[in-house]
């Protein structure tokens with residue numbers, strides 16, 4: 337039985353590890369126990385940013401997050417904003433740099449290696465004398481008087497304070513099994529239905545079937561019930577089932593919620609093969625090429641504008657032969673211009689929990705104090721990270737939320 341006057345933190349992802357370090361910073365004498373059911377701490381951190389770890393973003397503002405109301409998110413972020421995050425990592429010995437590609441404000445460690453970030457956080461946990469218990473699964477928790485009684489697969493632990501930072505449900509092989517939702521519910525907390533977001537989309541179509549594996553810079557919009565809800569330009573990949581890649585992940589959230597929470601099947605993607613070009617600009621660009629070289633085959637006349645394999649697949653889809661550009665009929669031209677300036681493809685499914693990067697939904701934030709992240713139902717119970725109903729855009733926002741909320745919860749502030 338562990339000493340009762342201590343804080344137990346369940347879940348050693350980004351949020352839980354930060355909560356432990358924050359608890360030490362604010363409470364130098366407190367006993368801190370960090371419990372993780374995997375044998376490795378921070379497994380999800382290692383896959384972040386394809387192993388490069390997009391630690392935070394220079395544009396972290398509440399409006400870039402969804403779920404809880406903006407003022408709730410703002411109250412948490414301001415306690416540990418992106419400058420604090422940057423300073424924290426610099427003090428740890430991990431300088432960050434801003435990636436200039438696409439000017440999206442993403443900050444990465446100069447090593448471009450998530451493992452280096454994790455190594456130094458784990459070292460800091462040791463220096464802070466945080467007692468880490470790996471391979472311990474928390475099965476259930478109840479409160480008895482002033483104390484939490486925590487049942488694990490390796491016996492019971494008691495504590496005066498509990499921080500739940502068990503994450504969401506995506507990538508279950510990295511540790512997220514959603515068990516934190518059940519624990520929160522057992523204390524009377526409401527769970528907003530979790531849905532996997534930032535994920536590939538199933539949209540069967542003949543073009544993807546022909547060119548699966550091809551990556552291209554594209555402009556992509558999410559269309560719901562015929563109305564555009566968001567848009568992004570970035571790299572995208574054609575797959576046998578539809579589409580993936582950053583541009584798709586960036587616009588997938590509203591589609592995932594519509595299909596999997598609202599259960600309404602009226603979602604489409606609009607794809608532009610020539611990003612940021614209006615229909616007029618596309619027409620002008622092609623007409624001027626065709627005027628200069630009317631004898632050039634259509635595939636060649638398009639191939640300087642897009643990835644090499646795309647023109648043949650597009651022409652085949654539009655049932656236009658690979659004829660000399662000058663021979664294309666006015667109706668054929670219109671079909672091609674229409675397609676290039678916005679091809680709409682119905683989305684039927686998302687790829688689900690194994691491929692989603694974040695979870696939308698989680699612990700209802702109106703039941704949590706935004707200044708402390710303490711439960712408004714159970715004194716001494718705190719929440720941090722993706723377990724809460726907050727998810728950010730792709731680009732370092734979700735780790736930012738994990739660091740900021742971990743810091744706020746770990747302070748164990750009393751109102």
Ligand SMILES: Cc1cc2nc3c(=O)[nH]c(=O)nc-3n(C[C@H](O)[C@H](O)[C@H](O)COP(=O)(O)OP(=O)(O)OC[C@H]3O[C@@H](n4cnc5c(N)ncnc54)[C@H](O)[C@@H]3O)c2cc1C
Pocket residue numbers: 346347348349350351352371372373374377378379380381383384385386389390391392472473474475501502503504506507510511512513514515516692693694720721722723731732733734735736738
């Ligand atoms: C492929 C991928 C790439 C990503 N890339 C980025 C990126 O570059 N930038 C970015 O900002 N975000 C990225 N994210 C999102 C980011 O990783 C998460 O939002 C963030 O790690 C969440 O941190 P967390 O601590 O709240 O949860 P987690 O990291 O999921 O940590 C929760 C921990 O709790 C443990 N746990 C759960 N239940 C129990 C239990 N009952 N008992 C004991 N332990 C338990 C789990 O094993 C886990 O280690 C990415 C996600 C994925 C999947």
